[in-house]
Amino acid sequence: DSGVTQTPKHLITATGQRVTLRCSPRSGDLSVYWYQQSLDQGLQFLIQYYNGEERAKGNILERFSAQQFPDLHSELNLSSLELGDSALYFCASSHDRQGAGDTQYFGPGTRLTVL
């Protein structure tokens, strides 16, 4: 158990809909990273939040957005869903404090199926 929690575990929805994925980082970790895992693209970095602020963006679509709340949990919002958005979505957390290292601990993931 990494200490990172994600809900829900599974999500089935239809094209055009909007969903929200939730992540709680390990206690004390300030950074949350979101990754998408699909069969053809592998694990792709989407976005990072550090202590409530967006820090880095990767291959994140404009239809996707995220935020990190004062209690450091994070939500990933996916809208206007398409069939191709079906994937596993992972969040990871780390300290990311100066000189503290950068080990990322992954949650169990949310499996999104768009029908």
Place this chain on the structure above:
Amino acid sequence: QQQVKQSPQSLIVQKGGISIINCAYENTAFDYFPWYQQFPGKGPALLIAIRPDVSEKKEGRFTISFNKSAKQFSLHIMDSQPGDSATYFCAASSLSGAGSYQLTFGKGTKLSVIP
């Protein structure tokens, strides 16, 4: 552009044998190279990691060999066991100008250890 190339895609090893997975990277700014292990339905779990100031790191049956000049690193699993059957991902990161340690992953290697 795939910045971390991983091979082989799949690997079958006899119990007790040595499993070897190779990765090559392009970005010379990478300074942290972790390996993650993922079981079906689970999130990636950190297995072992190395920084470029050492050429080898060993933890139990797992060893990372690192060749900075060739921009290559590999994972060796000694005395492979059926419980090691999983997908292994190499990854790399560097501290970006934004202060992010986002990971760039290889495509993964599915290891099967047969009795």
